[in-house]
Amino acid sequence: MKVAAVTAPAATQLAAEGIAKSYPGVQALAPISFTVSPGERVALAGPSGSGKTTLLYLLAGLLQPDSGRLCIEGQDLTAMRPGKELARLVGMVHQQFDLVGSLPVVHNVLAGRLGQWSLASSAMSLIWPRERRLAQEALERLGIADKLNQRTSKLSGGEQQRVAIARLMVQSPRIILADEPVSSLDPALAEEMMRLLVELVEDSGKTLIASLHSPYLIKKYCSRVIGLRRGQVQFDLPAAELTEAVLDRLYDLKAERI
Numbered sequence: 001m002k003v004a005a006v007t008a009p010a011a012t013q014l015a016a017e018g019i020a021k022s023y024p025g026v027q028a029l030a031p032i033s034f035t036v037s038p039g040e041r042v043a044l045a046g047p048s049g050s051g052k053t054t055l056l057y058l059l060a061g062l063l064q065p066d067s068g069r070l071c072i073e074g075q076d077l078t079a080m081r082p083g084k085e086l087a088r089l090v091g092m093v094h095q096q097f098d099l100v101g102s103l104p105v106v107h108n109v110l111a112g113r114l115g116q117w118s119l120a121s122s123a124m125s126l127i128w129p130r131e132r133r134l135a136q137e138a139l140e141r142l143g144i145a146d147k148l149n150q151r152t153s154k155l156s157g158g159e160q161q162r163v164a165i166a167r168l169m170v171q172s173p174r175i176i177l178a179d180e181p182v183s184s185l186d187p188a189l190a191e192e193m194m195r196l197l198v199e200l201v202e203d204s205g206k207t208l209i210a211s212l213h214s215p216y217l218i219k220k221y222c223s224r225v226i227g228l229r230r231g232q233v234q235f236d237l238p239a240a241e242l243t244e245a246v247l248d249r250l251y252d253l254k255a256e257r258i
């Protein structure tokens with residue numbers, strides 16, 4: 001007997017169920033819930049203090065929620081310690097790229113591997129870079145293979161952002177988080193950063209969650225936008241449906257103009 005086909009619900013890769021976070025005297029994030037499917041490119045928008053960084057840190061496992069549950073690919077993040085297991089699931093690019101300027105590029109790129117190495121081999125890599133080839137390949141793909149042995153602080157801003165992307169390439173987490181990845185960049189580098197991030201996630205079926213303010217970049221590079229305000233989700237829309245009016249309300253621009 002034939003069984004009628006049932007439409008499968010979109011797979012859930014990340015499930016946040018009522019996660020909340022307070023700091024002394026401030027509720028940074030009210031209990032919020034949402035799910036993300038594999039391959040989505042989610043922008044987090046919202047005024048300063050709305051909880052974007054707090055949410056990204058919770059998703060990265062760098063902060064623990066006060067309540068609620070956070071699951072990635074069925075694994076409860078709150079029960080995982082930072083380390084190898086977590087590094088396979090989530091990786092983060094910070095606003096200032098978080099590179100060690102005094103080290104050669106190769107070490108900064110291979111830092112993406114630390115989650116997969118034992119402590120001993122991590123320490124050894126400072127003397128004899130392990131998986132050098134991996135770093136070389138990532139830098140080649142980004143067009144800066146010649147910088148492998150250069151001191152990172154000598155690189156231009158655009159080159160440093162590629163080093164940060166190369167580090168993510170060798171880490172290869174399932175979900176890439178980015179906290180205002182373009183806020184310190186000029187418009188051309190901002191666009192380049194978004195292109196590199198999106199290429200990285202599209203090439204390997206990964207998911208991107210990035211805090212972004214520019215409606216142009218959100219619409220061009222993301223599939224969905226979540227608006228945060230005072231720690232709560234004000235809207236959750238397909239990026240194509242983002243309008244000036246929706247953003248004005250989120251950032252309270254009208255009130256500021258009066």
Ligand SMILES: Nc1ncnc2c1ncn2[C@@H]1O[C@H](COP(=O)(O)OP(=O)(O)OP(=O)(O)O)[C@@H](O)[C@H]1O
Nearest residue numbers: 023024026028046047048049050051052053054055
């Ligand atoms: N370590 C901390 N200790 C105390 N309060 C904090 C801490 N980190 C954040 N907060 C507070 O929590 C709230 C949310 O901060 P968060 O950094 O998540 O906002 P944000 O949306 O990332 O803001 P921005 O756009 O300015 O980066 C703010 O009121 C902030 O002052």
Ligand SMILES: [Mg+2]
Nearest residue numbers: 052053054179
């Ligand atoms: Mg922030």
